Amino acid sequence: MRTRRLTHPHSLKATVIKTLPVALLPVAIAACGGGTAVLVNDATAPATACAELPAKALLTNTTLSTSYVPPDTKRPGGATSGNYLPGHCVITGSINPRVGVDGKNYAIGFQLSLPDQWNGRFLFIGGGGNDGILRDTSLSSSISGGTPSPLGQGFAVVSTDAGHSGTTASFGADPQARIDHAYNSYDKTVVAAKSLISTRYGRKPDYSYFSGCSGGGRQGMMFSQRFPDYFDGITAGAPAMRVSSGATIAAMWNTIQFNAIAPQDPAGNRILSQAFSNADLKLVANAVNATCDAADGVVDGLAQNINACKAFDPKVLQCAGSKSESCLSSGQVNALKQVFAGPKNSAGKALYTGQPWDAGLAAPGWRSWTLGSSTTATPDARYITLMVDALINEFFTPPDLGFNPLNFNFDSDPARMAAYSAIYDTYADDKLTAYKQRGGKLLFIHGMSDPIFSAFDTIDYYERLAANHGGMDAVQSFARTFLVPGMNHCSGGPATDNFDSIQTMVDWVERGVAPQTIPAKALPSSTDFPNRTRPLCPYPLFAKYKGTGSVEDAANFACTAQ
Numbered sequence: 001m002r003t004r005r006l007t008h009p010h011s012l013k014a015t016v017i018k019t020l021p022v023a024l025l026p027v028a029i030a031a032c033g034g035g036t037a038v039l040v041n042d043a044t045a046p047a048t049a050c051a052e053l054p055a056k057a058l059l060t061n062t063t064l065s066t067s068y069v070p071p072d073t074k075r076p077g078g079a080t081s082g083n084y085l086p087g088h089c090v091i092t093g094s095i096n097p098r099v100g101v102d103g104k105n106y107a108i109g110f111q112l113s114l115p116d117q118w119n120g121r122f123l124f125i126g127g128g129g130n131d132g133i134l135r136d137t138s139l140s141s142s143i144s145g146g147t148p149s150p151l152g153q154g155f156a157v158v159s160t161d162a163g164h165s166g167t168t169a170s171f172g173a174d175p176q177a178r179i180d181h182a183y184n185s186y187d188k189t190v191v192a193a194k195s196l197i198s199t200r201y202g203r204k205p206d207y208s209y210f211s212g213c214s215g216g217g218r219q220g221m222m223f224s225q226r227f228p229d230y231f232d233g234i235t236a237g238a239p240a241m242r243v244s245s246g247a248t249i250a251a252m253w254n255t256i257q258f259n260a261i262a263p264q265d266p267a268g269n270r271i272l273s274q275a276f277s278n279a280d281l282k283l284v285a286n287a288v289n290a291t292c293d294a295a296d297g298v299v300d301g302l303a304q305n306i307n308a309c310k311a312f313d314p315k316v317l318q319c320a321g322s323k324s325e326s327c328l329s330s331g332q333v334n335a336l337k338q339v340f341a342g343p344k345n346s347a348g349k350a351l352y353t354g355q356p357w358d359a360g361l362a363a364p365g366w367r368s369w370t371l372g373s374s375t376t377a378t379p380d381a382r383y384i385t386l387m388v389d390a391l392i393n394e395f396f397t398p399p400d401l402g403f404n405p406l407n408f409n410f411d412s413d414p415a416r417m418a419a420y421s422a423i424y425d426t427y428a429d430d431k432l433t434a435y436k437q438r439g440g441k442l443l444f445i446h447g448m449s450d451p452i453f454s455a456f457d458t459i460d461y462y463e464r465l466a467a468n469h470g471g472m473d474a475v476q477s478f479a480r481t482f483l484v485p486g487m488n489h490c491s492g493g494p495a496t497d498n499f500d501s502i503q504t505m506v507d508w509v510e511r512g513v514a515p516q517t518i519p520a521k522a523l524p525s526s527t528d529f530p531n532r533t534r535p536l537c538p539y540p541l542f543a544k545y546k547g548t549g550s551v552e553d554a555a556n557f558a559c560t561a562q
Contacts, residue, residue, distance in 0.1 A: 119154030126212015143237025213237030360449025365488030447487025
């Protein structure tokens with residue numbers, strides 16, 4: 001008989017069960033203590049077990065297909081960097097197929113990968129954008145780029161298309177598709193995945209985890225509120241908690257501000273991308289760092305003390321005369337002030353939080369959302385290509401396909417978003433009572449230069465959560481927030497944006513080791529800080545230079561109070 005152990009260097013030590021029939025696994029697990037992750041090898045040929053799963057599945061109104069990936073095979077389009085995966089079964093499922101009121105075919109699709117040698121853990125990888133695709137379950141979560149393939153480590157991993165196919169929001173014409181995208185598809189996917197896991201291995205998961213960013217972060221928060229018993233640990237990166245209200249309103253506000261100062265083509269049409277050149281944005285980034293970079297103890301291009309950056313005023317860059325490469329026009333300065341202050345209605349009421357001043361605004365990831373790179377009057381900024389699509393098809397009730405985002409009315413149009421926000425957004429429940437009571441753990445991770453979901457919104461939610469649980473020290477018993485200076489939306493930017501948040505959560509849930517830091521690094525390919533390392537610190541602490549040693553080494557920084 002052959003046995004194998006986990007080989008990932010950061011994985012927890014696990015009991016190893018020798019090859020056994022599935023029927024005997026519960027006995028063996030109980031003999032080994034039952035509470036630790038257990039590597040499962042069974043005597044049934046894995047390829048055969050995979051092929052037999054659809055017939056054995058205890059699921060209704062669900063179609064399943066399987067394919068077996070032999071050990072040491074590189075799955076097409078799967079885990080990168082030349083890593084070969086262990087043997088595993090890939091299950092593609094379709095739940096509740098139907099024809100919508102719009103005449104389109106709908107179903108809740110999911111992809112579940114089950115390793116031959118299972119470590120007892122279940123991981124749901126969140127989606128993002130308008131969803132509509134099955135995320136590759138051989139890869140890691142988009143907020144844990146430093147995690148080697150969880151499937152390769154022995155996790156059972158699932159993803160879902162959220163109940164529709166295709167990455168546009170055209171499904172918004174179907175009421176059930178809206179509900180599926182808000183919460184129902186995720187519920188059905190977890191139930192199906194855990195049932196299939198039990199069928200394949202003869203027992204339920206020992207530990208269940210969720211990890212996602214952006215829309216995936218919203219999905220994680222939705223689970224903590226609507227289905228608090230499903231997961232032991234949830235990592236919500238850049239959580240889109242107000243996406244169908246405040247954040248999309250901000251995207252319209254920002255587009256209007258930037259478009260108003262953009263140069264015109266010969267026909268008089270604005271070219272949005274040219275409202276700021278790359279050099280203009282770099283000028284702003286440098287000025288931000290000049291204001292607050294030194295507040296963390298060293299000038300190194302990363303402003304860790306985020307409170308110090310609040311003092312920045314772009315007016316210091318305003319040209320005394322005509323526009324030049326070394327200054328900004330008055331229109332540019334005013335647009336930046338309006339955007340970073342956040343949207344307001346005519347009475348001055350804030351409709352979303354503002355944006356933090358951070359040097360990551362000069363990075364490509366910031367431009368791709370706010371301005372785009374189109375050299376014509378047809379914009380390609382994601383505020384337009386993604387957020388307007390979601391607004392007119394899904395967030396407005398009813399949909400308004402002919403809506404012009406430049407005509408967004410900040411007094412009346414938010415009311416058209418309220419009905420869907422009530423079932424889709426996740427910012428209102430700032431107690432998470434049931435999730436805390438069941439012992440769940442929660443990690444927020446957010447880049448300070450996220451141009452669509454403001455880190456200030458996550459901070460606001462976290463501070464409200466803390467106020468409802470006895471203060472900042474008390475809330476950290478089950479929820480912690482980690483901010484990433486320089487990072488754009490989920491990744492990218494002048495940042496140490498590579499970290500293993502999944503292992504961080506595993507350590508917290510299974511070993512009781514609450515994260516005092518999350519080790520982070522910039523990849524060797526970084527054009528800003530190649531190979532730099534930093535500790536990500538739990539809010540409200542920040543990483544401060546100790547005064548000696550290389551600024552490229554995390555060992556020379558300590559988490560410090562503001």
